[in-house]
Amino acid sequence: MNEIRSVAVVGSGAMGAGIAQVAAVAGQQVVVFDVSTAALDRARKSIAANLKKLAEKGRLSTAEALEAEARIVFTASLDDCSSADLVIEAIAEQLDMKKKLFVELEARVAADTILATNTSSLSVTAIAAACEAAERVVGLHFFNPPPLMALVEVIRAVQTSEEVAQTAYSLMESWGKRPVWAKDTPGFIVNRVARPFYGEALRLLDEGIADMATIDWAMTKLAGFRMGPFALMDYIGHDVNYKVTESVFASFYNDPRYKPSFTQLRLLEAGHLGRKTGRGFYDYREGAVMPAATEEERQGWLICNRILAMLINEAADACHWGVASRADIDLAVTLGLNYPKGLFAWAAEWGAANVVSQLDYLYEQYREDRYRCSPLLRRMAKEGADAVR
Numbered sequence: 001m002n003e004i005r006s007v008a009v010v011g012s013g014a015m016g017a018g019i020a021q022v023a024a025v026a027g028q029q030v031v032v033f034d035v036s037t038a039a040l041d042r043a044r045k046s047i048a049a050n051l052k053k054l055a056e057k058g059r060l061s062t063a064e065a066l067e068a069e070a071r072i073v074f075t076a077s078l079d080d081c082s083s084a085d086l087v088i089e090a091i092a093e094q095l096d097m098k099k100k101l102f103v104e105l106e107a108r109v110a111a112d113t114i115l116a117t118n119t120s121s122l123s124v125t126a127i128a129a130a131c132e133a134a135e136r137v138v139g140l141h142f143f144n145p146p147p148l149m150a151l152v153e154v155i156r157a158v159q160t161s162e163e164v165a166q167t168a169y170s171l172m173e174s175w176g177k178r179p180v181w182a183k184d185t186p187g188f189i190v191n192r193v194a195r196p197f198y199g200e201a202l203r204l205l206d207e208g209i210a211d212m213a214t215i216d217w218a219m220t221k222l223a224g225f226r227m228g229p230f231a232l233m234d235y236i237g238h239d240v241n242y243k244v245t246e247s248v249f250a251s252f253y254n255d256p257r258y259k260p261s262f263t264q265l266r267l268l269e270a271g272h273l274g275r276k277t278g279r280g281f282y283d284y285r286e287g288a289v290m291p292a293a294t295e296e297e298r299q300g301w302l303i304c305n306r307i308l309a310m311l312i313n314e315a316a317d318a319c320h321w322g323v324a325s326r327a328d329i330d331l332a333v334t335l336g337l338n339y340p341k342g343l344f345a346w347a348a349e350w351g352a353a354n355v356v357s358q359l360d361y362l363y364e365q366y367r368e369d370r371y372r373c374s375p376l377l378r379r380m381a382k383e384g385a386d387a388v389r
């Protein structure tokens with residue numbers, strides 16, 4: 001495998017522009033391609049502004065910022081990507097579109113060029129299947145915004161060669177990122193393990209157990225999360241957040257653990273997408289009054305423990321099914337989701353047996369498969385934190 005010296009980024013939206021900036025700052029020659037010249041223009045401006053800001057803050061010298069900017073070429077011709085050692089695709093999240101692009105790329109690039117996809121929810125294996133040399137395809141899942149988020153999930157498709165996977169992983173380290181290995185399963189690590197943070201909070205709301213302000217208060221003030229689930233869903237936008245939940249639910253053959261909520265669907269249907277439209281769970285319009293939380297600690301901890309137990313169970317189950325190691329899951333949730341601590345670390349602190357009791361209590365109450373305890377968590381409760389999967 002050749003050393004990676006030049007990178008092409010296909011798609012210059014939020015992710016593509018950020019990835020191009022990261023690559024250029026790391027010293028790569030970068031070509032950015034997009035079908036939209038307006039998007040290319042926006043990317044050029046936002047990268048230049050970001051680099052200027054980094055120089056002003058002293059994170060880069062002015063010369064380094066200018067050199068990084070000069071290393072990036074913007075183009076509306078896919079042919080200009082042909083000499084790249086690595087192509088990172090960050091176009092719209094549509095399988096047919098991505099497959100078509102990979103066929104077009106393969107017809108242009110060298111035999112040993114690595115083709116990476118930044119997909120969040122599609123199967124890397126399905127994208128790779130569009131290629132003649134599918135072993136050159138790998139998943140490189142960056143987080144938004146790529147220059148600020150250290151985490152990158154590296155995903156081996158069924159076809160990916162070990163050499164390609166290792167090269168991609170090492171390259172991310174050399175770019176100053178923190179790569180983690182994730183199996184090619186729906187949501188990889190982060191978009192799977194985070195589901196209960198939203199799903200169980202919605203369930204508490206839908207059942208009338210607590211209101212959103214109280215749930216957000218408990219999760220921030222007691223459990224230490226930066227944002228409560230409802231404030232965070234409003235921030236992400238219900239178009240994005242609901243769609244991810246729906247896609248994970250469908251991809252897991254309707255596993256009830258990932259069941260979407262009608263309440264969130266209704267917000268989406270109403271166009272109340274969250275902060276960006278001025279209304280979501282909360283009302284952000286001028287003069288609107290935020291609902292007050294009932295700040296009662298005992299009730300607050302009941303809320304936190306239920307959501308935390310579901311998160312820990314999800315982390316344990318992801319490990320049980322070989323999606324990722326415990327260390328990588330804990331890194332992924334702290335770096336990719338800004339959780340106050342890793343979920344395995346939390347399980348160790350709380351005691352796996354206590355988490356199991358909480359889940360078994362919920363299962364007894366509801367008799368729903370949603371609350372089934374992961375076999376790994378049960379083993380951890382019996383054999384200790386290092387129980388093998």
Ligand SMILES: NC(=O)c1ccc[n+]([C@@H]2O[C@H](COP(=O)([O-])OP(=O)(O)OC[C@H]3O[C@@H](n4cnc5c(N)ncnc54)[C@H](O)[C@@H]3O)[C@@H](O)[C@H]2O)c1
Pocket residue numbers: 010011012013014015016033034035036039089090091092093094097101118119120121141142143144
């Ligand atoms: N936004 C996020 O938070 C996030 C995080 C991780 C991964 N992703 C994934 O990254 C990818 C891009 O997401 P985004 O948020 O940057 O999208 P975006 O809509 O901001 O940008 C996509 C860009 O791709 C361009 N494009 C579309 N089809 C193209 C084609 N055939 N060839 C070249 N350019 C094309 C569009 O013109 C647009 O500029 C998606 O697969 C998404 O799932 C997004």
